Amino acid sequence: MKLKRFLLRYYPPGIILEYEQGGNLKTKSIDLLDLKVETDVDAVVDEIARKEPLITASKTEQVRKLVQRLQEKLAQKDDHHFYLFKVLRAHILPLTNVAFNKSGSSFITGSYDRTCKVWDTASGEELHTLEGHRNVVYAIAFNNPYGDKIATGSFDKTCKLWSSETGKCYHTFRGHSAEIVCLSFNPQSSVVATGSMDTTAKLWDVQTGQELVSLSGHSAEIISLSFNSTGTQLITGSFDHTVSVWDINSGKRIHSLIGHKAEISSAQFNWDCSLIATGSMDKTCKIWDPPSGRCIGTLRGHDDEVLDVAFDYTGQMLLTASADGTARCYNAVSHNLISKFEGHEGEISKITFNPQGTSVLTASSDKTARLWDPENGRCKQILEGHTDEIFSCAFNYEGNTIITGSKDNTCRIWR
């Protein structure tokens, strides 16, 4: 094993080691999820050197510099004030979901008008219209971090794979017998997972376009899915009130997470896959232990359905958004409530952290998106202008640009 170079990852803080083994170039990451501005750098470097054989004595000085860089990044003040940069009269019918590529240089919007559009973030210009679906384009994703491909899942029961550079369609994945409502690339970008109203999830080979495996076992619609960060497992959330954990290699179900008393709305892994969080129409959010499949906490407090849940990039904080018009931030480990976000005049359907973990973004049926301080629950800013409810919102990786997609057929860029 020979260390070739270091790569720095800001969010969540980490150092990626690129090394050679048996003639192959490989990478591994050292996650520094607990790193704070005040953390003792020497202690961190010692710890890394002790645990990681690739970090020999001659390399520790380099590692120290990298850790310091990460701390500098963490120390940056988040006082960004967003203004409306552009209104994109994007589609002739309501938008569904929106997503950025990793660098944030472009983003995509899905719509009831059966298209997905690719946009240049800096200019607000339309780069491509991905046409071919015969019904609503609902679920969309870039194959981040690469960003050279886009997957679109449609109510026409198919999923299409596109080149984000040329807009050309590589493959149409056929096999589902009902609407596709969620999808994701695995972290290696070799597989696309699709979840459908037909109660199954399917895995597709990005290269060949073939169906690899069909994951069946749910007794109702699958509406949320997510890979773990190594791509070995997939979780699916269903209207049958359960969440399944699947082994990707065998296609077998490892666990059924049973406990919610109503439909699941969202299911997510945290960064290091030490936790799974699930939101449900039963007004609660549950936290699960992935190895055992046991429920280790139930977060109560919302007066109505929990519509979305989200971890921060380090996986230490957890957000819940509810039809009661409020959202909450919890410590993901202690399950203690950190803050409440109150002020929206309609249900909150989407919630997300900025990659830095210093701001929370919510999208609501009250036609506004709002930014909140997770530490104290203070509303930092109200993003006003949409003329109908907001269905989706996203931060770019830098955390200095926001896109919102609305039922009013427009997409807005805020920066």
Added chain:
Amino acid sequence: MGLLDLIRKLKSSQDKELRILLLGLDNAGKTTLLKKLASEDVSHITPTQGFNIKSVVSSGFKLNVWDIGGQRKIRPYWRNYFENTDVLIYVIDSADQKRFEETGLELSELLEEPKLQGVPLLIYANKQDLLQAAQASEIARGLSLDTIRDRKWHIQACSAQSGEGIKEGIDWMSTVVGKKK
């Protein structure tokens, strides 16, 4: 509402829950009708660019009513919403005689849609409060409704503005689907 709710309303309807599609040309009065059904204010209504959805409880049924914009450029997208439809409501502006042919063509195309095959059809001859409104019987003749053999249908004169006639239409619908279930 939110995206999740849209998905839930897409599901094949459960007992006592009906998915109702409200179609018709632009300016036929679909949104006014929808709002009247939900007992909402109808004084400020703008052309629907996408869709509106409301859930209304009536005669023991929960009606999930989808009001889809009727402008020409978005009519090709009506098909997005056909899945799992229990009842089709077609709204006609009875006072706009110039467009009777256009509305008749759109309706006949809908009746040929495989996904709407056998779906009961309720036609509202709307805007009866206007002086120049054609009578429901006249419209029925003009559209040759009596040639429809593959589904139950009913034409109901109404004024979405005043609310007159709406309930009678819904009552017809309830008896039809009540028998079906």
